[in-house]
Amino acid sequence: MTDRPSSDRRWPDAPVIYQIYPRSFRDTTGSGIGDLNGIVEKLHHAADLGADAVWLSPFYPSPWDDGGYDVADHMAVHPALGTMQDFDQLVARAHDLGLRVIIDQVFNHTSTDAPWFKRSVAGDPVYSDYYVWANPKPDGTQPNNWLSQFGPPAWTWNHIRQQYYFHNFTSKQPSLNLRNPDVQAELRTIMRFWRDRGVDGFRIDAVTSLLFDPSLKDNPVAAPEVRDKVSGENFVPYTYQDHVHDLLPGDGIDFVSNLREWAGEDAFIIGEVTSGNQSIELCSRLATDGGLDAAYATDLPESGATAQAYADILTRADAPGQIGWWLSSHDQPRHLGKAGDGSAHDAKFLALVLATAPGTVLLYQGEELGLTQPELPRAAVTDPLDLLYWPDGPGREGARVPIPWAEGGNRAFTTGTPWLPMTWPEGASVAVQHIDEGSVLRFYRAAFALRRDRMGDLTLSDWSRDGQIIRLTYPDARVVLNFGPEAASIDGTPDFASVPMDGEMPGRSAGIWLR
Ligand code: GLC
Numbered sequence: 001m002t003d004r005p006s007s008d009r010r011w012p013d014a015p016v017i018y019q020i021y022p023r024s025f026r027d028t029t030g031s032g033i034g035d036l037n038g039i040v041e042k043l044h045h046a047a048d049l050g051a052d053a054v055w056l057s058p059f060y061p062s063p064w065d066d067g068g069y070d071v072a073d074h075m076a077v078h079p080a081l082g083t084m085q086d087f088d089q090l091v092a093r094a095h096d097l098g099l100r101v102i103i104d105q106v107f108n109h110t111s112t113d114a115p116w117f118k119r120s121v122a123g124d125p126v127y128s129d130y131y132v133w134a135n136p137k138p139d140g141t142q143p144n145n146w147l148s149q150f151g152p153p154a155w156t157w158n159h160i161r162q163q164y165y166f167h168n169f170t171s172k173q174p175s176l177n178l179r180n181p182d183v184q185a186e187l188r189t190i191m192r193f194w195r196d197r198g199v200d201g202f203r204i205d206a207v208t209s210l211l212f213d214p215s216l217k218d219n220p221v222a223a224p225e226v227r228d229k230v231s232g233e234n235f236v237p238y239t240y241q242d243h244v245h246d247l248l249p250g251d252g253i254d255f256v257s258n259l260r261e262w263a264g265e266d267a268f269i270i271g272e273v274t275s276g277n278q279s280i281e282l283c284s285r286l287a288t289d290g291g292l293d294a295a296y297a298t299d300l301p302e303s304g305a306t307a308q309a310y311a312d313i314l315t316r317a318d319a320p321g322q323i324g325w326w327l328s329s330h331d332q333p334r335h336l337g338k339a340g341d342g343s344a345h346d347a348k349f350l351a352l353v354l355a356t357a358p359g360t361v362l363l364y365q366g367e368e369l370g371l372t373q374p375e376l377p378r379a380a381v382t383d384p385l386d387l388l389y390w391p392d393g394p395g396r397e398g399a400r401v402p403i404p405w406a407e408g409g410n411r412a413f414t415t416g417t418p419w420l421p422m423t424w425p426e427g428a429s430v431a432v433q434h435i436d437e438g439s440v441l442r443f444y445r446a447a448f449a450l451r452r453d454r455m456g457d458l459t460l461s462d463w464s465r466d467g468q469i470i471r472l473t474y475p476d477a478r479v480v481l482n483f484g485p486e487a488a489s490i491d492g493t494p495d496f497a498s499v500p501m502d503g504e505m506p507g508r509s510a511g512i513w514l515r
Helices: 036-048 084-096 115-121 181-196 224-229 255-263 279-286 299-303 307-316 344-355 384-388 430-435 440-453
Strands: 016-020 053-056 100-105 155-158 163-166 201-204 268-272 294-296 361-364 462-466 469-473 477-482 509-514
Touching (some): 016 036, 016 440, 036 053, 084 100, 100 181, 100 268, 201 255, 255 268, 279 294, 279 307, 299 307, 307 462, 344 440, 344 509, 430 440
Parallel strands (some): 016 053, 016 361, 100 201, 201 268, 268 294
Antiparallel strands (some): 462 469, 469 477, 477 509
16 A cells, blocks of 8 residues: 555656446445445555546535536536535545545536526526527528537527527537636636545546537548547547537647636646547647646557557657546546457556556556456446447447446445446456466556656657557666567566567567666
8 A cells, every 4th residue: 555645645646547447346235336435445555556646536415417528517516426515525525545635527518407508598698608509591591510529519509598508528518608708707616626626637528529610610531631539439420520610729828827827726637529631739738838638539440559659759750748648537448459459468568558658647447457448238338438339339338338346246346236237357356466476456556656766757768669669768767668569679678568578579668677
């Protein structure tokens, strides 16, 4: 267990952030749904991994139309997850363990259940402009050609206002009008509220969608080269457009300086770049002085973690230290299937890809157990994106299957029936891996302890790519990542490696030489 002092909560330059999806972490009530007290109980697990911080996905009141990213009240706790007192306890426990606390801020939209939206629909003059309302075209059709990021049109008709409202995601997630000074004042209040409760930083959901061109011009058609640059699956019609008007127009980048001002200088702010053909460039622009500390895009996980995608990020980023490096999240199928063959060998190699990364690292609960993506029956799935393209969707819900803390029954996640079926293979649990020296869990702990204690300054001095091999040079360490299946020769035995190696490194392995 870590014994870092609780008073020292200054942020390291390249923090390791462990993402917790609260509904799926640990249930203390038998409801089958994880809760805040469950997080309190298991927080030491993140500290034992060597994380600097935990990031909590939304725990706010929500109808869970989009897994909690459809917030009905930004300044309260979902009653199924606990109380504000539980939250305060969670922060206190985290700080005792030397962990900082980052919470998700979903500012792009609210749930249609939010009181603000209901008042806006009713035409209450105070709330009338809180959302993005637009008249239909004379023929009754939508105001422009914008599409939601999940594919369907971005406008939904409201018969009471006789207007359309805009939504970047589902029709249950109306976009806030962030140009309205009253809405901005609300967001400031929300950020201050959580800072006053001891929160140390924020993950800004969908930061790229926050602003759009108020003229509501049609997006042009994406040229083939633009479309090809969009990472990931190309089957959503969203990729047919060049998102010059609905994503961060001219003044969009400047908006993040508001977030910085509201959050405070000492808060760590990391933004999620959800889309676009300029993902890495946008990350760099968002994470400049006065803006975010870091931003991350989907390029590496969606490529399946290839040497080419890794090098591409290093080439395109102004400073790799501003990029968030990650492979798994609540939005991606578990990475061991796409980026690996599901084996412990690959899990350890990919753990070192992350543990040696030149910037903020995001770990997602369960990846440290080498979990692979479980198959879910359609009836169990609630995720709107998975359901829209079932069975070909991304598999976001599979990544949210609860954590196996022990073997047997419901794996000590719950005494009730878990909200998603848990079909983990035998031996996958924390309890078993904790006592197995060769386990993926023990490897993650060792790798991230090494990053924290022995790798020193993680500002890249140099890097190179030779086919499937990436070499990183830091002031105090040298790293070789072999993404390919072939063995490669190396000079000398590394001080730390994903598999034992001498003279040559096997395919899909990584080594670190300390100075
Ligand atoms: C972010 C979240 C994702 C959610 C979307 C809309 O991308 O990570 O889960 O569906 O925003 O809020």
